[in-house]
Amino acid sequence: xxxxxxxxxxxxxxxxxxxxxxxxxxxxxxxxxxxxxxxxxxxxxxxxxxxxxxxxxxxxxxxxxxxxxxxxxxxxxxxxxxxxxxxxxxxxxxxxxxxxxxxxxxxxxxxxxxxxxxxxxxxxxxxxxxxxxxxxxxxxxxxxxxxxxxxxxxxxxxxxxxxxxxxxxxxxxxxxxxxxxxxxxxxxxxxxxxxxxxxxxxxxxxxxxxxxxxxxxxxxxxxxxxxxxxxxxxxxxxxxxxxxxxxxxxxxxxxxxxxxxxxxxxxxxxxxxxxxxxxxxxxxxxxxxxxxxxxxxxx
Numbered sequence: 456x457x458x459x460x461x462x463x464x465x466x467x468x469x470x471x472x473x474x475x476x477x478x479x480x481x482x483x484x485x486x487x488x489x490x491x492x493x494x495x496x497x498x499x500x501x502x503x504x505x506x507x508x509x510x511x512x513x514x515x516x517x518x519x520x521x522x523x524x525x526x527x528x529x530x531x532x533x534x535x536x537x538x539x540x541x542x543x544x545x546x547x548x549x550x551x552x553x554x555x556x557x558x559x560x561x562x563x564x565x566x567x568x569x570x571x572x573x574x575x576x577x578x579x580x581x582x583x584x585x586x587x588x589x590x591x592x593x594x595x596x597x598x599x600x601x602x603x604x605x606x607x608x609x610x611x612x613x614x615x616x617x618x619x620x621x622x623x624x625x626x627x628x629x630x631x632x633x634x635x636x637x638x639x640x641x642x643x644x645x646x647x648x649x650x651x652x653x654x655x656x657x658x659x660x661x662x663x664x665x666x667x668x669x670x671x672x673x674x675x676x677x678x679x680x681x682x683x684x685x686x687x688x689x690x691x692x693x694x695x696x697x698x699x700x701x702x703x704x705x706x707x708x709x710x711x712x713x714x715x716x717x718x719x720x721x722x723x724x725x726x727x728x729x730x731x732x733x734x735x736x737x738x739x740x741x742x743x744x745x746x747x748x749x750x751x752x753x754x
Contacts, residue, residue, distance in 0.1 A: 456489045456493075456499070456500055459500055459539060459542075459544050460482065460485055460486070460489070460535075462542070463481075463485070463535050463538055463539070464478060464481065464482050466538055467481055467534075471630075472630050472631045473629075473630065474607070474629050474630065474631075476607070477629075480527065480531070481531045481534075481535075484527070484528045484531040484532070485531060485532075485535055487511075487528075488508075488511050488528075488532065491507075491510075491511045491514065492507045492511065495507055495510075500539060500544055500545050501545050501546075501547075503549055504549045505549045505550070505552055505553065507549075508532060508549060508550055508553055509553070512525060512528065512529060512553075515528060526555050529553055529554075529555040530555060532550045532553060533550045533551070533553055533555070535550070536548045536549060536550040536551075537550070537551075564695045564696075564697060564701055564704070565695075565697075565701065565704045565705040565708045566694070566695065566697065566701070566702075566705040568709055568712070570693075570694060570695075571600060571705055571709065573691060573694075574596070574600075574687065574688065574691065574694070575596065575597060575600065575641070577687055577690060577691055578592060578593040578596045578597070578645075578687060579593055579645075581593065581687070582645070582648070585652075587652070587653035587654075587656040587657050588653075588657075588670060590645075590648055590649050590652060590653035591649050591653050591654070591657065591667060591668070591675075592683050592687070593645045593648075593649070594642075594645040594646045594648070594649035594653075594667075595609065595667060595680060595683070596645075596683075596684070596687065596702070597638075597641055597642040597645040597646070598624070598638060598642050598645075598646065599684075599699055599702040599703070599706075600642075600702050600705065600706050601638040601639050601641070601642035601706070602624060602636045602637070602638050602642070602706065602723070603636075603702075603703045603706035603707050603710075603720075603723055603724050604624070604626050604636060604703070604725075605628070605699075605700070605703060605725075606677050606680050606681065606698075606699040606700070607677060608626040608627065608628055608725075609626075609667065609680065609699075610665075610667060610674060610675050610676070610677055610680065611626070611627055611674075612624065612625075612626065612665075612666045612667065613663075613664035613665060613666060614664045614665075614666055615664065616666070617646070617666065619643060619646070619647065621637075622637055622638050622639065622640075622642075622643050623635050623636065623637050623638070624636045624637075624638060626725075628725040629725065629727075630727075632725065634722065634723075634725050636723055637723075650666075654666070654668060657669075657670070657672055658672060659671065659672020659673065660672075661673060662674075680699055681698055681699055684697065684698060684699050684701075684702065685697075685698070703724070707720055707724055710723070717729065
């Protein structure tokens with residue numbers, strides 16, 4: 456089974472071009488599956504049938520995994536066994552009849568526009584102390600909120616990906632798909648301050664072309680960004696608990712609330728499907744209803 460798994464991961468990474476996180480998730484999912492079926496007496500891929508696959512998913516559900524995680528694991532299984540048949544490792548696909556659990560689309564938590572303004576003001580205040588890390592953090596927060604890019608896309612930005620004259624950013628998204636994203640004046644001010652004053656202080660011989668650097672001069676880690684976002688939010692009262700992805704949700708929601716065309720927002724966020732972007736219209740409508748109920752005299 457191990458040889459088949461390694462070949463499959465190579466296929467997912469090189470031929471399908473899936474992201475590093477997806478590749479890691481698929482490997483973990485399949486390793487978990489193989490450990491489960493081996494305890495049931497399956498020593499070869501051909502020994503695995505639909506009963507074992509359904510039993511594994513049932514065990515995951517009993518363990519309390521979310522519907523989204525179950526759906527991803529079911530997708531990994533179906534993709535793997537379809538590949539195994541095409542690669543002639545097995546003659547029959549036991550996962551072809553496997554039903555992928557439906558994912559309930561929950562409305563994401565977002566900042567209100569006044570909260571976002573307070574959040575950015577706090578970031579600017581921290582940057583006033585001339586600490587290069589705080590100046591860097593302000594630029595990161597401004598860019599995340601201005602562009603709605605993913606934190607993984609942000610940490611991968613190189614110097615040549617930025618066009619400050621046009622206020623655009625080139626990022627590499629899911630599936631190695633490249634897109635150009637605009638950002639506004641405030642983000643440009645924060646970015647200029649970082650590039651001119653803070654980045655040179657963080658620069659190291661092994662920094663390379665990375666825009667955002669950690670305290671030791673290497674490309675900043677996603678975990679550092681997530682911790683920083685959480686810390687800045689925690690320093691303000693009344694703020695929801697959000698990750699950097701929450702800033703992405705907030706940016707999309709505020710764009711739509713401001714009248715942006717949904718297809719433009721789809722392009723900006725790098726969504727493959729318009730239905731994913733449409734989730735933010737539901738968030739905005741949910742807010743509109745709440746305001747209406749509170750403010751209209753005949754609500």
